[in-house]
Amino acid sequence: MTTGRPASLGQSVPAAGPRLLDAHLVVDRDSFRLDLPLTIAPGEVVALLGPNGAGKTTALRTLAGLLPLSAGHLTLAGRDLDHPVRRTWTPPERRPIGVVFQDYLLFPHLSALDNVAFGPRRHGLDRRQARDLAADWLTRMGLAEHARRKPRELSGGQAQRVALARALAVEPALLLLDEPLAALDARTRLDTRAQLQRHLAAHAGAALLVTHDPLDALVLADRLVVIEHGRVVQEGDAATITARPRTDYVARLVGLNLYRGYADGHRVRLGDGFELTTGDHHEGEVFVAFPPSAVALHPRRPDGSPRNTWPATITGIQQHGDNLRIQLVGPIEVAADVTPAAATQLRLAPGQPVWAAVKAAETRAYPAAPG
Structure with missing residues (x-):
């Protein structure tokens, strides 16, 4: 595991080494404010945890370009994607970001192959090139024989892997995973978690896992960032946080x-x-x-x-x-x-x-x- 320095209460710890993602997410929504410094190194998986209403979904939507920053900055691979002071904002489809949603959101009318090929087509590949690339990703996911199936014909674990292949097929600088295992039953979750761990380890970009499940975070992530009321309350590797929780929520979590x-x-x-x-x-x-x-x-x-x-x-x-x-x-x-x-x-x-x-x-x- 990549180790992070132990965090003090209310402070954020930057990722060690080069930063692929360098962000300070400040978002005002009614009476709620997200104020989240966040850095992720190449190849690093960071888990974002917190109770309901802590700001996890707001952070993910802001990174994906579905919500604009109120202040702060969002820089990915050296490129400003959102910088209010500089009046810079990049729409979702132009961000080098892949997203795996909790409910996967596969296109119901497309086959597994064409779901995965959709992103590469949008990035300029012709139909044959995109399909060849999609077929390769489905093979990596162990789904080659399911390429022609529609989402309704797939099991939950298979749909999750198609969604992951679709996100990775565009070689994103940042991979966002929104509760990717939450919709699975316990047995499928166990097997799919192991497969997801393997694919995340092979991903050269940054990855952010948003989850409620401490086991998913401990197994899949190199570093944990815990937020409450829109702010970081603790950050570090699993051993640090497990040994020294600093809030009641973190204590219950571990x-x-x-x-x-x-x-x-x-x-x-x-x-x-x-x-x-x-x-x-x-x-x-x-x-x-x-x-x-x-x-x-x-x-x-x-x-x-x-x-x-x-x-x-x-x-x-x-x-x-x-x-x-x-x-x-x-x-x-x-x-x-x-x-x-x-x-x-x-x-x-x-x-x-x-x-x-x-x-x-x-x-x-x-x-x-x-x-």
């Missing part, structure tokens, strides 16, 4: 409990006065994080090694992989993962009081201040 407080040595006082003991020594504002699997539940206050124990009440129980995820309220809100056997033994149910325990060694504390 499956961690996250709290902010004031550290005095190994003790961290949270805002409501509750204290956690951690294995790390710090002074000042810190985040404390630990996985749900680190939380043990007991019918009574436990004796022994745990340094952090507190009474809690179960508010919800959901299936989470092979385990059950237990939502708890008390001095702090916390998620705990337990096995079905443990849940049965403890007779866990919503409304039930329990004791929660986390060992200090299972927690991570790190500075909350930028930098």
